[in-house]
Amino acid sequence: MHFRNISLYSLAFIVTLSSCSGKKEEEKTVYENTKFSKNDKNSVHLIEKQIQAVGLTTTTIQNRNMEKLVRLNGKTDIAPSHISSVSSIMGGHIKSINVINGSHFNKGQVLAVVEDPQFIQLQQDYLVTKAQLEAARLNYNRQKDLNTSKASSDKTLQTAQADYSTLNATLKGLEEKLKIIGINAKGLSAGNIRSKINVYAPFTGFVSKILVNNGQYINPTDTLFELINPAGLLLELKVFENDVNDVKMGQEILVYNNQNPDVKSNAKIVSVVPSIENGGSATAIARLSSVNTEFVKGMYVNAEVNISSHYTMGLPNEAVVSFENKNYVFEDLGKSNYRMIPVMTGISDDQFTEIIKADFLKDKKIVQKGAYSLLMMLKNKAE
Structure with missing residues (x-):
């Protein structure tokens, strides 16, 4: 009686083991029963159970508008071209600096003030020349009147004309020099001559570098600021x-x-x-x-x-697989045969991937769902 009970328990245990072993064997079928062509390393043949297990579906190349x-x-x-070095037109001593590194400035803002006696001299020369020009103009007009009545010689008239022209040119030159250093010659008089000139910002921007300090003497060739x-x-x-x-x-x-x-x-x-x-x-x-x-x-x-990428050829993302930095698709050859084909991909979005030079895929059935499983089968074959 005791021996009979042991036999029954042993039999039940053996049946259970057989059942578990059968399930494992069935799970292995997908890979173990895969057949490969000896002449084509990129082809694979599946049996019906494998196709059902993988859930293979196919698609075709499609024209789509894609974004990436x-x-x-x-x-x-x-x-x-937008980094500028600013200097003073004329030399002098730095009287004040009105900006710091990194500070923002507006076009026309005073960046620094330069002081020198030569500024006084330039304004003085302008006012003196202006007075001399007025006297030369009056003399020239007088000589013209006298020459008309032959009361003065042509040489005297020519000398008066030359003096007037020379002083006029000198005054114009001095006026331009004053304009360059920021002094309005038209409003200049003996009562508003100044010894300082301003260095103005040529545009709106930021100070990148300050290359001088207060009291420093600078030459016209010296850079005061680097502006951005x-x-x-x-x-x-x-x-x-x-x-x-x-x-x-x-x-x-x-x-x-x-x-x-x-x-x-x-x-x-x-x-x-x-x-x-x-x-x-x-x-x-x-x-x-x-x-x-x-x-x-x-x-x-x-x-x-x-x-x-307007109107380009593409495939669903799951139809395109990658291996060793190269991209592939699987063509359905019929009769459960599939072949891996290398492709060049372009842009991709959430659903589709562009296939470059895809005309050769136009009439082919391409594996969509299950492409990755086919790739794994080929990798197992290679191993």
């Missing part, structure tokens, strides 16, 4: 090799910095450097559509480019 969002990053810089015009701000963006063909000159982009990622500014790509650097990226140059003081030289920035 390319993300770029880089730094800001200033175009050389923010209108010349450029965005130097890295474009990864896979996106180089998608990023083109003239494209509109959105730019933002890490401090305010939700605030995006419009910009336009003005140049793409046609070379790939050692890091595997090219450089695209963009310019802001309008001046934005939040972007300064040397700042890290991010950009988004919305790429639109």
Whole structure:
């Protein structure tokens, strides 16, 4: 009786083991029963159970309007044409400096004041020449009247005319010199001669460098300030090799910095450097559509480019598989045979991937669902 009970328990245990083993064997069927062509390493044959287990479906190449969002990053810089060195037209001592490094200024604002006795001399020369010119004009008119009645010689008239012309040219020259240093000659009189001149900002921008200090004597060739015009701000963006063909000159982009990622500014790509650097990226140059003081030289920035490829050929994303940095699709050859075909891909969105030079796929049935499983079968075969 005791022996009989042991036998019954043993029999039940053996049946249970057999049942579990059967399920495991059935799960292995998908891969173990896969047949491969000896002459074609890229082909695979499935049995009906495998097709059902994988759930294979097929599709065909399709024409679609596709979009792709390319993300770029880089730094800001200033175009050389918008970095200006400011000097004084005439030498002198720095009387005062009205800005500091990094400060903002407006066009026409006084940046510094320079003082020197030569400014007094220049104004004095102008006023003296102006008085002499008036006397020469009166003498010239008088000599013309006298020469008409032959009361004076032609030589005397010519001398008076030459004196008048010379003084007139001298006065014009002095007037231009005063204009350059910011003194209005028309309003100049003996009562408002000054020893100081102002150095004005030529545009609205920021101070990059101050190269002088109060009391320093400067020559006309000395640079006082280095100024930045923010209108010349450029965005130097890295474009990864896979996106180089998608990023083109003239494209509109959105730019933002890490401090305010939700605030995006419009910009336009003005140049793409046609070379790939050692890091595997090219450089695209963009310019802001309008001046934005939040972007300064040397700042890290991010950009988004919305790429639109109008009416291009593509396949659902799951139909395209990748292996060792190359892309493939599987063609349904019929009779449960499938062949892996290399393809060149372009842009992709959430659903579809562009296939470049896809005419050879037009009349082919392409595996959609199950493409990755077929790839795994081929990899197992290779192993």
